[in-house]
Amino acid sequence: MVSKHVRFSDEVESDYGIVYLNKKMAEYNLNMNQTIERIFSEHELFQKMLNNHDELLVEKIYERFKRDLDVIRVRTGYADKNARIGLELWNGYILTNNQENYVTTELVETKALQQAREKVEGDIAAYRQKKLEREKKGESVSDPT
Known part of the structure; x- marks a missing residue:
């Protein structure tokens, strides 16, 4: 075990420091050292959860964007296909009817x-x-x- 001297802000100066530590000691019913270790452990867990949440958010945004783009891609392909079919049909009609003039x-x-x-x-x-x-x-x- 390593012994370190830690100084906290006065109760009047901050809502954290000794005020927060005393509140957590009462809540957890632990001594000061155990409470500090538990706070550190919770901090690390919350950091991991926050990072995981960010990753999930990015993944959700990606999935929504991909889904929207897929719909646009399908519609664009459908319109392009129909336009090409129409162009082919009209080209055949014009060729068959020997139509040279265009309005x-x-x-x-x-x-x-x-x-x-x-x-x-x-x-x-x-x-x-x-x-x-x-x-x-x-x-x-x-x-x-």
């Missing part, structure tokens, strides 16, 4: 294109509304895209 939608927008745009926007709005309603109920939302 942009800035110049002329057909009724069919307007209807298609409105339908897609309506579908997206309806999906968003359903998603919000499910989130309010606490249900998981599966992405149809």
Whole structure:
């Protein structure tokens, strides 16, 4: 056993030091040396718990971020796939019909294109509304895209 002389702040100067030590000695029903060792032991345990908590928090943030990115990646892939399919179909249609001239939608927008745009926007709005309603109920939302 090693003997050391320790000085504490006066009770008036600090709520810690001898005030804290006396309170803990009464709480633990131990002598001064045993109480100090127990405080050190608890301190080490709380430091480990704090470090572990930080690691868990980082892991939770990572998992949430990954899940959100996975959804975005799936949606992006779905949209890209459909855009490429559309491009291939239109290319085949134009080739088959020997169509050389092209008019942009800035110049002329057909009724069919307007209807298609409105339908897609309506579908997206309806999906968003359903998603919000499910989130309010606490249900998981599966992405149809």
